[in-house]
Amino acid sequence: MSRIDWYIRANLKLRHLELLVALDDLRNVGKVASYLNVSQPAISKTLATIEEGVEVPLFDRTPRGLEPTEHGICLIRHARRVLEQMVAARDELLDITEGRVTRVSLGVLPAAAVLLVPKFIAMLEEKSNEVSASVTESHTDILLRMLRAGDIDLMVGNLPQRALGAEFESELLYRDPIVVVARHDHPLTKASPLQWEMLNDYPMVLPTQAAHTHHAIADALLQRNVRISRRSVESISTLTNVGVLQETDSTGFLSQAVARHFEKLGLLSILPLDLGNVDIEIGLIWMTDRGLSKAQQLVRTLFRETRDAMRTKAGH
Structure with missing residues (x-):
């Protein structure tokens, strides 16, 4: 295991990610120290520790303030994504705990956007007041990247002809x-x-x-x-x-x-x-290693029921 791999797995904390994002937003150690309510030496020491751990400089010190390096831009981008996902996880946990609506994010391909997904949403509204759906329409490559990143929970539409690999699971609907x-x-x-x-x-x-x-x-x-x-x-x-x-x-x-x-x-x-x-082939795709929440399992079930209702209406 490389040092950078070991450091990210074992030592990089959420507070480190928050610091990197704050430094990128404010570009000034003094402002970040005030924002995070810590001393300037503590900010500088923590940043130096992170840079030592990943073995690359993350910010250049210039007369105008801090400027992220190419490595810094990369790590900050992923830090923002991780923090956004943690906020989403917090909100979803609160929703579940307090009995509020759970949202499932769908990535939708054009083949499913006109008919299948609207009929699914109508069925979802009819059968569940605990789950709602958000929809992002795009093409296959973008939606697969969003699925990997956790930006969507399920992908809906025409299944790719090429093999997707072990990281994905799929279900053919029709x-x-x-x-x-x-x-x-x-x-x-x-x-x-x-x-x-x-x-x-x-x-x-x-x-x-x-x-x-x-x-x-x-x-x-x-x-x-x-x-x-x-x-x-x-x-x-x-x-x-x-x-x-x-x-x-x-x-x-x-x-x-x-x-x-x-x-x-x-x-x-x-x-x-x-x-x-x-x-x-119209179907669903999701990540193998993440499993499916109860809300996502309900969504899969309702997609099957939507498919069956469409077949019945078409006389198949």
Whole structure:
């Protein structure tokens, strides 16, 4: 074990992290001493002890005051995160102790943001007055980083095709086939019979190339003698895709559940063209080593119930 690893594990305390954050905020030993109600020599001695422990300088002493070094910026950033998590832990413990509402933080991918998550929240409000949800929508890489950092408790949406590694656990909720869509008054909605080659006459809205569905859709189109238009738009934002489809002659590709939702609203039509075995897997991801609180277990259960209710309503 390296010295820095030993020091961080065995000797770095919360009060040290509070000191580093205060020094970064105030940039003056005298102001920090007054703020923390300790002497200036004590501040200087503690900072020197921390720098000795991590074996690198954390602040440069300049005529303008203290300036964090690159190492200092790194450690301060993590110190802020640790302190924020401790405040969140304190608040959650108080909520549990005093019977207040427990909040579960969800990281949501676009595939789940329009239909699954709103239906889940409606069910959560119906079945529990002790748990509430906060929602952050983003893409996979950012949400996985947030999950590692503890900024979210669960990730909801299309499961990545690549292996996630032992640090993550996942649960598949359902598979959702990809369908071809266009605005409700698109010329192709009146074509009879509709042929695949007719798509060649129109622009397309596709997932970005980073999404595994992009390549699956492209392969399916190639097999059906359909070329991807040079005028295609690439986006993983469901609302952007629906907006583009509304305003242009483009055809697009959405999950069936989401497409049916917008079809019922009269905004889109699902074209009678079968892409074959092109689908997305919708599920949950969480950290293996953290376990799940009772609130998080309830959330998982209600996601399953939401899935079952959606299947029943769809007649599956």
